[in-house]
Amino acid sequence: MSAILVIAEHAGGQLNPSTPKCVTCAATIAGASIDVVVFAADGAAVAQQAAAVGGVRKVLLVDNAANAEPIAAVLAPQTAKLAANYTHVFGPSTTFGKDLMPRIAALLGVGQVSDVMAVDGPHRFKRPIYAGNAILTIDTPADAKVVATVRVASFEAAPTGGSAAIDKVSVDAPLPTHTRFVNRSAAATGRPDLQSATRVVSGGRALGSSENFKIIYSLADRLGAAVGASRAAVDAGYVPNDMQVGQTGKIIAPELYVAIGISGAIQHMTGIKDARTIVAINKDSEAPIFEIADFGLVGDLFAIVPELEKQLGS
């Protein structure tokens, strides 16, 4: 039987929505028992949130001052120790999980499965390759532990309503001091988080400047949406890197995605193709984005976007 350990992602005392999505992925393995581990300096509040995720059997809370920031080199040896009791170790395919999970796998001497999008059995997984232009099905060795990152856009969050027990545990592993956290600069936007928002409005190179991006923010605020951008817009310096949507940025699956002035490079489309409804606004009727959009509108975005905002307000 599969015993799965999910590594919780959290910041500022809040469990990241990626964790209940990993739990959903783990629950697709028949008969799996699912535990969640919280590494923190003082993780009581996060552990409570993890315990409330449906389908979780037990939460392991590893409080240690060294765990104040999620440093992969510090968390990996602790996870490798805990992994002795599990057949699978899952983490999210966010920058947190992508940093940590391969380090754990190497310590355990096993390969790592990246971006699991579907589970076909305890050792059979589907994952995207070539920027999502092909889907690879692989078998991991039946006698080896499975370490994997879960493509969060492929799974719904497990519902709350659970009441798992919380075990405080200490892990006896030597922890390195060679990596020291300095700071993290997060743009406080007051808007929904891009990765978990139900609505996202994105702008591309056609916006032409960071000043012009104002109309994107304004429309997003009318919709209560998060704001994203194409790689071209980020590379041009119109918006910061954490807004990039696509294979090399964030892969998202909102209910509504509005692509404005984005032509639709393959790597961008890979990041949005799990969106429920895609709206594309572009002046070029031949733009590839229209091939995957549910609703396309050809025209000048500087006329259309303010008009759209106006009509949505009425």
Place this chain on the structure above:
Amino acid sequence: MRRVMVGVKRVVDFNVRVRVRPDNTGVITDGVKMSINPFDEIALEEALRIKERGLADEVLVVSIGPSDAQQQLRTALAMGADRAILVQGDASAAPLTVARVFRKLIDRESPFMVILGKQAIDDDNGQTAQMLAALWDRPQAVGTSKLEITDGKATVTREVDAGLESDEIDLPAVVSVDLRLNEPRYVKLPDIMKAKKKPLDMLSLADIGVDAAGGFTTVRVDPPPQRQKGIMVKDVGELVAALKKRGLV
């Protein structure tokens, strides 16, 4: 000698639209343009700049792959690398195997930094740097968009979901690079000629004592599910009506 080691993978060029083979065993690579993985070019560019700033004496490029990967190593030498090693192996060697090869080469070459691309654009695994750092028991800076080296330490800025994170790491260390670290230089014709004379060593996995067994088995490769093309609306009013009908606004 102060040495920087850089990984270079031969991959299908990023401009090629890949297609799945009809027998579902992989993607079509016959007659397709092959190039250096774009992230690895950025890694190499950073290593060259470190050398040009006088902080390193030698840039060593390493590839693990088929014999044809010599082409990509020659390009790397033309960009300015001093020396190359090709460890011959499978074109899609598992990240753990590649990390083990680098770990062995570190014992031979004693670099103070190993710079790798954050992922290869074929397998999209994004694992090798982290695995190597684990095997080496050294720091990893994943997704680096800024790198400063001073007195046996480095300060790295990394692209994370929340924005940018700054870390201080002791050297030696493994750095994996993101797109915005630098803009790789173009290769000039005279440099291509010069690169032909630079040393390129060929080794086998057996030569360095790494066993590639124990990886994953490919079951099949499929094209991705296609989204249906939707409808074109003629104006904003029609768009708003359509969204309202779906209950989206």
